[in-house]
Amino acid sequence: xxxxxxxxxxxxxxxxxxFVRLLREAGLRVGPERALLATEAxxxxxxxxxxxxxxxxxxxxxxAPEHRPVFDALFEAIFQPGLLEQALLGRAGEAVPxxxxxxxxxxxxxxxxxxxxxxxRFASNQRVAKALASLRAERSAAAAAAPAQARERAGxxxxxxxxxxxxxxxxxxxxxxxAAERAAALARNxxxxxxxxxxxxxxxxxxxxxxxxxxxRSPLAIEWVGREPRWRPQSLVLxxxxxxxxxxxxxxxxxxxxxxxxxxxRTETLALGTRLTRIxxxxxxxxxxxxxxxxxxxxxxxxxxxxxxxxxxxxxxLWARRLLGSRTTVLLLTDGLDREDxxxxxxxxxxxxxxxxxxxxxxxxxxxxxxxxxAAGVRALLPSVDAMLPVHNLTSLxxxxxxxx
Amino acid sequence: xxxxTSEASASDTPIDSIDSLMAGFGRHDYICDRRLATVxxxxxxxxxxLLLEGEAGVGxxxxxxxxxxxxxxxxxxxxxxxxxxxAQAAYExxxxxxxxxxxxxxxxxxxxxSRTARDLYRREMLIERPLLQALLSPVPAVLLIDELDRADExxxxxxxxxxxxxxITIPELGTLKAAHPPHVVITxxxxxxxxxxxxxxxxxxxxxxxxxEREFEIVQRRVPQxxxxxxxxxxxxxxxxxxxxxxxxxxxxxxxxxxxALQALNAVALDRERVDATLGVxxxxxxxxxxxxxxxxxxASAGN
Numbered sequence: 146x147x148x149x150x151x152x153x154x155x156x157x158x159x160x161x162x163x164f165v166r167l168l169r170e171a172g173l174r175v176g177p178e179r180a181l182l183a184t185e186a187x188x189x190x191x192x193x194x195x196x197x198x199x200x201x202x203x204x205x206x207x208x209a210p211e212h213r214p215v216f217d218a219l220f221e222a223i224f225q226p227g228l229l230e231q232a233l234l235g236r237a238g239e240a241v242p243x244x245x246x247x248x249x250x251x252x253x254x255x256x257x258x259x260x261x262x263x264x265x266r267f268a269s270n271q272r273v274a275k276a277l278a279s280l281r282a283e284r285s286a287a288a289a290a291a292p293a294q295a296r297e298r299a300g301x302x303x304x305x306x307x308x309x310x311x312x313x314x315x316x317x318x319x320x321x322x323x324a325a326e327r328a329a330a331l332a333r334n335x336x337x338x339x340x341x342x343x344x345x346x347x348x349x350x351x352x353x354x355x356x357x358x359x360x361x362r363s364p365l366a367i368e369w370v371g372r373e374p375r376w377r378p379q380s381l382v383l384x385x386x387x388x389x390x391x392x393x394x395x396x397x398x399x400x401x402x403x404x405x406x407x408x409x410x411r412t413e414t415l416a417l418g419t420r421l422t423r424i425x426x427x428x429x430x431x432x433x434x435x436x437x438x439x440x441x442x443x444x445x446x447x448x449x450x451x452x453x454x455x456x457x458x459x460x461x462x463l464w465a466r467r468l469l470g471s472r473t474t475v476l477l478l479t480d481g482l483d484r485e486d487x488x489x490x491x492x493x494x495x496x497x498x499x500x501x502x503x504x505x506x507x508x509x510x511x512x513x514x515x516x517x518x519x520a521a522g523v524r525a526l527l528p529s530v531d532a533m534l535p536v537h538n539l540t541s542l543x544x545x546x547x548x549x550x
Numbered sequence: 551x552x553x554x555t556s557e558a559s560a561s562d563t564p565i566d567s568i569d570s571l572m573a574g575f576g577r578h579d580y581i582c583d584r585r586l587a588t589v590x591x592x593x594x595x596x597x598x599x600l601l602l603e604g605e606a607g608v609g610x611x612x613x614x615x616x617x618x619x620x621x622x623x624x625x626x627x628x629x630x631x632x633x634x635x636x637a638q639a640a641y642e643x644x645x646x647x648x649x650x651x652x653x654x655x656x657x658x659x660x661x662x663x664s665r666t667a668r669d670l671y672r673r674e675m676l677i678e679r680p681l682l683q684a685l686l687s688p689v690p691a692v693l694l695i696d697e698l699d700r701a702d703e704x705x706x707x708x709x710x711x712x713x714x715x716x717x718i719t720i721p722e723l724g725t726l727k728a729a730h731p732p733h734v735v736i737t738x739x740x741x742x743x744x745x746x747x748x749x750x751x752x753x754x755x756x757x758x759x760x761x762x763e764r765e766f767e768i769v770q771r772r773v774p775q776x777x778x779x780x781x782x783x784x785x786x787x788x789x790x791x792x793x794x795x796x797x798x799x800x801x802x803x804x805x806x807x808x809x810x811a812l813q814a815l816n817a818v819a820l821d822r823e824r825v826d827a828t829l830g831v832x833x834x835x836x837x838x839x840x841x842x843x844x845x846x847x848x849x850a851s852a853g854n
Contacts, residue, residue: 174746182596186753189595190568190588197568197588204589208749210603210740210756341633342702354637354645358722361667410703411742426743462795467741496837 157192158184161202164223168206171215175206198224309539312512314393324539325400329433331542332404336550337376338472349373378409379549382468382501384460386479387416387444388451394509394536396437398478401542403428403436413468417456417479418446423464453479453522454489457497465500474549475501477530480510483522491525498529505548511535565594565621579771580609580616581764589755590617599713599734601749604757606739607801611696614735618692626687626732627694628680630701636708640681640718647675671722681712684732693732698748699741706748713751762789765802772806776813783820783848784809788832791846796838808832820848 165180183205190201199220207216316324345355349371356370383402387395395416406412406428416422422444430436441447469475475497483490498504506526510516512535518524527533534548535541565571571594572587582590590613593600602610618625628639648670655666678686684693698706712718716731736752738744760768766785769776785805792799800808811828812820826843833839 176750179750185596186592189592196584200585200588201592203585204592204753204755207756208601208746208752208754209743213756340702342635342704354643357645357648358643361670361722365663458795462797466798467739470741 157187160223161187164202164219165206167219167223168216171219173206173212173215174208179206195224309543312537313397313509314537321397325397325433327539328397328401328542329404331539331545332401333408334543334546335378335381335405335408336546338379339374340377342375343372344375345370346373347371378405378412380409380470380473381405381412382473382475383412383414384457384475384477384479385414385416386451386453387418387447387449388482389448390451390482391478391480391509392448395478398507398536399428399437399440400433403433403440406436407431413464415460415464416440416444416447417451417453417460418444419450419452420446421456421459421463422446451479451483452485453481453483454485454487454493457490457493461493461496461500465497469500472502475504476507477504477526478507478536479526480508481506481523481526482520483525485522487521487525490522491528494526494529498531503531504529506530506533507536507545508533509535509537511541512537565591567591574620575616578616578619580612581760581768581771582609582613583760583764586613586755586757589753593735593753594733596753597731597733599736599752601736601738601744601752601754602757603738603740603754605759605799605801607803608757608759609802610737610757611694612803614692614694614696614737617733617735618694621690621692621733623689623733624687624691625694626680626684626691627696629696630698630705632700632702634701634705638679639705640679640708640712641720642677642679643671643722644675644677673723676720676723681709682718682726684734685712685716685718685726685728687728687730687732690730691732693734695734695736697739698736698744699738703745706745710747710751713748759789759792759799760802762786765789765805768802769806769809773809773813776809777818779819780812780817781809784812787820787825787846787848791842794841794846796833796841797835798833798838800832804832822848 161183162180165175165183168175183202186201186205187198190197192198202220203213203216207213311320313321313324343352345352347370350373352370352372355372356368359370360367383398383405385395385398385402402412402414406414406425410429412428413423413425414428416424424440424443427440427443428436430439494504511533518527532548534545536545565574568584568587568591571591572582572584575582575587590600592598602613604610614627615625617623651670652666655669676682680693684691695709698709713734715727717725717727719725759765762785765788766781769781769785770778773781788800788805788808808828808831811831812824815824815828817824825848829839829843833842
């Protein structure tokens with residue numbers, strides 16, 4: 146009854162739907178048509194081999210390597226060996242709700258199933274646990290967690306002049322949100338670069354093919370068209386220090402980064418704290434507040450310590466080759482205050498410099514007139530950057546395009 | 551490497567199960583795990599494009615080649631690069647022929663504007679590029695869209711119609727639908743994230759480096775003349791340096807090349823001198839070579 150070709154048993158399908166829902170809770174984008182596709186795939190592969198079921202579902206439901214650990218952990222939780230057999234025997238009616246309630250209540254720690262410990266599962270268990278917990282609790286939690294924003298002192302006034310020159314760190318909440326909007330607007334002014342693609346114009350090199358095509362549409366009047374190179378936003382990689390000392394600036398720069406990402410979806414942003422988090426995907430959300438909110442939720446070490454050297458090291462090994470092309474500019478946003486080994490930082494910064502077109506350090510500490518590179522981290526970074534610029538207020542942010550041209 | 555020209559005619563057994571697919575791959579010297587075989591099998595059965603991502607040199611392109619050889623289907627390859635556009639990927643109008651046609655019409659004095667325009671844009675005037683070739687192929691072809699992440703994003707949008715509906719719409723001509731939809735394999739090195747719209751139309755598989763046992767099997771298949779001890783030691787060495795956090799860890803293709811190089815130097819086992827002389831085959835970055843030469847012992851346990 147389970148040979149390839151037969152449709153999966155109804156109970157099994159229900160189990161599958163729970164699985165899909167959990168994946169969605171854990172942040173995978175699994176639409177209804179994907180779920181349908183999953184049943185189709187299982188009908189082809191059959192339910193005889195657990196590993197085949199896993200591979201088939203993975204091929205259909207996962208579309209990025211970072212989601213694989215989540216998938217694996219949830220797969221283990223839902224399709225335990227016994228459970229699958231029960232489903233096949235048609236006793237899943239009792240097994241399914243059992244699985245749900247068994248997995249949900251005591252999953253928060255991440256792995257109290259008999260076999261835990263695989264490193265991958267460990268890495269992702271936060272998301273997995275969250276997904277499993279949500280099976281039980283409705284999502285009031287998400288709404289409550291949302292306005293974890295800094296509720297600073299209210300009041301104050303926002304004069305244009307003052308807003309432009311005041312330090313992001315000393316702004317009131319209202320000022321800050323207005324500044325965030327302005328920063329986002331500033332992001333659209335960055336200079337563009339020439340690409341190898343062309344667009345049609347009435348100037349530029351004449352394009353025979355296009356002219357002829359146009360002539361075919363209106364054969365009586367020949368109208369010559371030409372082509373010229375297209376321009377597009379520069380490709381940027383933002384490395385954003387999210388440690389405690391940078392918190393306020395980092396938050397504002399998240400808005401700026403979001404605007405950059407919306408303007409050009411190739412913009413990549415990574416958060417540096419005690420570990421490296423790639424947040425580009427979150428920032429791609431169109432709505433700025435939603436994007437920043439979900440980004441903050443993703444960065445677990447927000448406002449924590451700094452391990453600049455190790456973060457750059459993991460950027461260099463994991464991402465540099467992928468994200469840095471020969472035309473990519475790296476914007477490093479940090480105050481350079483690092484508690485780690487300065488030698489490591491110097492080495493990794495030099496490595497970063499070699500793989501990028503240029504590295505520009507945006508340092509909010511430059512707000513002080515007499516800033517001197519005295520801290521060990523600052524001295525380690527300086528030799529490997531092409532320029533160091535201030536970013537502590539809107540005026541300094543507005544000057545950025547010139548430096549990037 | 552080169553396509554295996556097997557004398558034992560390729561698709562002798564029909565691909566009707568995951569096992570038969572794996573066996574077929576094996577006959578063409580492509581060793582893969584069951585995970586990959588499952589997804590590849592599904593992609594054939596469900597007629598969905600297969601999107602393969604993974605580090606360089608893990609055998610993404612090779613899979614498409616093997617698939618084509620196994621199905622005895624023509625392999626049509628589209629190598630992506632920045633600036634790739636429809637004219638190079640799908641079709642182009644043969645402008646010189648069109649101009650000639652106009653001259654002919656002029657010379658014969660039968661210029662009828664609307665008819666000439668129609669005549670200029672008919673099927674024979676099209677120059678077929680890989681995508682259109684694959685679509686119009688008289689037998690189902692294997693279409694390999696290689697390193698899609700190198701193409702710009704607008705190009706991905708153009709692919710959607712091709713991947714979802716197996717058709718291409720040419721504004722001047724109409725919609726061309728495939729009589730025999732090709733089997734599509736897309737590869738990406740993940741230098742950038744592909745669009746969700748594209749991913750949604752595909753089955754996805756992330757290719758990892760193979761484990762030591764499988765990699766050794768691959769080496770044996772590809773370099774059968776190499777000594778067994780050499781193959782084992784080389785694979786063990788490569789597996790070890792992959793965990794060193796190199797800038798560009800060596801792929802399977804590099805392992806094969808390396809064993810070939812060592813074999814060409816008549817090595818029967820790893821020795822420091824030959825290893826140092828051939829590291830450039832395995833590693834392509836100076837800092838990686840420096841690190842491996844100074845830090846990695848030849849044998850795992852007994853250090854050299």
